[in-house]
Amino acid sequence: MTAPAHARHTKRQVIIETAERLFAEHGYDATSTARIAHEAGVPSGLVFYHFATKLDLLLAIVQERPAPSEVLRSAARGRTVRRRLKAIVATMAEELEHDRAARIIVFREAQGRPEIAERAAELFAEATETVADVLGGAEDVVADPDRVQSAAELVVSRVFLDTVALGQADTAATRHAAMIDLIADSLTTPDGGHAQD
Structure with a gap:
């Protein structure tokens, strides 16, 4: 059974927000996806479910901004x-x-x-x-x-x-x-x- 679309969006957004905070505080290279998952309260695999790579996660943070x-x-x-x-x-x-x-x-x-x-x-x-x-x-x-x-x-x-x-x-x-x-x-x-x- 899959989660409703709004629940998937919520988890994705939590991952982005957590990664954004950690990248800003510690830098991209010093922040592991495991730490992002841990602090976001999601399984590590969920990060890679939404983002193929850590760079894709970084790009999402930068690109998904209001114009x-x-x-x-x-x-x-x-x-x-x-x-x-x-x-x-x-x-x-x-x-x-x-x-x-x-x-x-x-x-x-x-x-x-x-x-x-x-x-x-x-x-x-x-x-x-x-x-x-x-x-x-x-x-x-x-x-x-x-x-x-x-x-x-x-x-x-x-x-x-x-x-x-x-x-x-x-x-x-x-x-x-x-x-x-x-x-x-x-x-x-x-x-x-x-x-x-």
Whole structure:
């Protein structure tokens, strides 16, 4: 007799959540599948029932995340660049902090695992594209698309670095106030906020 679909999903999710916590705390290489199974409260064979290899389990942790575009678009509803930037920064920091273990895993494991590096690049590109699109749609933006794209890259890079690498999500909006002002000025003034020569 097989378990109902929701029970199988629950066990799979418990395995993913346990592996995510252990990989973040101890690293991928230092965490055995036996330890994951033990701490998840499941038989060792169940890990391999759901994931053919330990790498498949790692990939599931990284790939089964909410798309950044959904979260960022729903948060940035302000009409001006400045309001949208404030919402984007706060939302990104909150989401990255909430999903901190997975982001630590991506940050750490991307160095030696091409599959993880590729997924990290995809997530960065998607977040950057979404931020550029959201900023470009503000009613007061006058900057060209290249400047908007550069601003989006700066925002995504800085918030990711501060939140994941430095662990400073709780003060993101305050610490990024100067960056928000600089970018808003750059995108809403005809000369990009620079004095003419």
